[in-house]
Amino acid sequence: MHDNPFRPGFGISPPMLAGRDALLDEWREVFGLGAWSPYRAALVTGMRGVGKTVLLNAVEDAALARDWTVVHGTLHAGLIDGLEHDRLPAMLQEQDPQARTREVTGLTVPQVGGLRTEVKERYEREPRLESMLARLVELGEERGAGVLVSLDEVAKESLDQLRRIAIAVQHLMREDRRIAIVAAGVPASIAAALDADGLTFFRRAQQVRLDTLTLSETRAALAEPVRTRGRAIGEQALERAARASQGYPYLVQSIGARAWEYTPSTEEITTDAVQHAVEVAHAAMGESVIVPALRGLSSRDRDYLLAMAEDDGPASTAEVGERMGASPGTAGRQRARLLDAGIIVAPARGSVDFAIPLMREHLRAHPHDAQLGLPTAARDTFRA
Ligand SMILES: Nc1ncnc2c1ncn2[C@@H]1O[C@H](COP(=O)(O)OP(=O)(O)O)[C@@H](O)[C@H]1O
Ligand SMILES: [Mg+2]
Incomplete structure (x- = not known):
């Protein structure tokens, strides 16, 4: 009778999206007829569980409410392939009255030795992502709307995929077309994207760092x-x-x-x-x-966290270094990496604290979790 309204888990929109109204207004501006907004290209970052995916969902809803077309993708190795061969053609088929005559499809070549793949590849290498996206934008503009490209889970391993999309989007933006892009990822992945060649476009994007709720x-x-x-x-x-x-x-x-x-x-x-x-x-x-x-961290990073966990509150960076027996330089590098990863925060100069609730308590109760992948006492009993 009384269905549970709460949505524990990841990526499932909550019954009430708290504390993000002002932020969403920025995007509503993008999708309205208003002036140019810096949020036309935005990068959303924050630690796991802070609400990046559900914010993207809300941004997509705001775009759809204004009749924009939404191209949504989760970054992984096959994203471009899926967009070019499946999703974008399907969207065009639906929206474009001329779709059937424009599309080069159904190419059949008799399978003789290596011939088939050779011919197929030649066609697949055409910049179809760019042209299909441009056509979607054109169709959107005809209705007084545009196209939102929304990308979740930016990761180091798929920066090449992000690059391809960024090039296509940037090209259309330069021509002042109605296109917007939003990409989300944990801080370390976004930092890697900002550092990468061919992604300088994102350095000018609006950075949105999601924080916990008040x-x-x-x-x-x-x-x-x-x-x-x-x-x-x-x-x-x-x-x-x-x-x-x-x-x-x-x-x-x-x-x-x-x-x-x-x-x-x-x-x-x-x-x-x-x-x-x-x-x-x-x-x-x-x-x-x-x-x-903890899984994505090096063992030195985890040593740093274990040393921090000895304090009940923010830890002094100098003391953490001493506890680890590390030189200030080495400890400083660990600190920078963990800040980048969104695992720790620096509440004041010279001090660090955990960003994720209960991490301190968890590390104290299960210190072996800090050595994931390394032999545990239990595994040692199977040796020799
Ligand atoms: N602003 C918010 N208000 C209430 N609940 C939220 C809010 N943002 C996220 N949540 C909830 O938190 C959980 C994690 O959100 P999610 O978007 O998956 O995080 P992330 O993508 O950053 O890891 C989900 O269960 C979601 O319903
Ligand atoms: Mg997410």
Whole structure:
């Protein structure tokens, strides 16, 4: 009867997208008839679980509401191939009255030795991405709209794919066509994209660094969906849930969902329900967020985090270096890499703190997680 409104997980839009209204207004400007906006090319970054994907979803919705065409993609090795051979032709087929006569399709060559692949490749190398995107923009402009290219999960391994798309988009932007691009990724991936050859275009893009939610945004993200679905949450329970989430959107949904389902048929979500939800949600943070975040790091990076975890709050960079037995230069490099990766923050000069809630507690409870991939005591028992 009372469906759970909360959406724990990744990439699933929440019942209330808290704290992003002002930001979304910037994009609404892009899709309206307003003046040129720097958000026409934007890079969204922030740590895992902060809400990059659901923000992209909301930006796409804003574009669709203005009749723009949305070309959405998740970056991986086969993205361009999929766009050129499948998605863009399908979109053109749907929108373009002349699609059938324009398309070069259905090329059949008898399979004789290596001939087939040779001929096929010659056609595939044509810059079809550019021309198809240009045609989509043309069709969008005819309706008084444009095309939004929305790319998620920017990663070092697929920068070549990003480059191809960036070149096509940049070309159309130079001609002052109605095209916009937004790309999202964790800070280390966005930093790599900004450094890469052929992607200088993005250095002029609007940088959007997503932060965790404020306490009042968090309270709204929890309370509003509960009230909309006809249930209630008391002041104390709400405050406890909001504080335990630390404004981290992933935890807001995770705690909200578990508090809801504790006694789903009663009217009120009690402090007991919240207490239980917080315990379960916090325990699940390791597997869902912290371990995946540690996975991409080097063992030196993880040593740095373990040294930081000895403090109850922000750690002094000098002390962390000493604990690691590292020279200031080496420790400084680790610090820079972890800042780039969005794993730590620098709250003040000379100090560092964890960016992801509960990482300190997790590392203290499971120090071996910091040595992922290295032999653990259990694995050692199988040796020799
Ligand atoms: N502004 C927000 N308000 C409420 N919940 C949010 C908000 N942003 C994200 N969430 C929730 O947080 C979780 C993670 O969001 P997601 O976009 O997948 O993060 P990312 O892509 O940055 O890893 C999802 O369950 C989503 O519903
Ligand atoms: Mg995401």
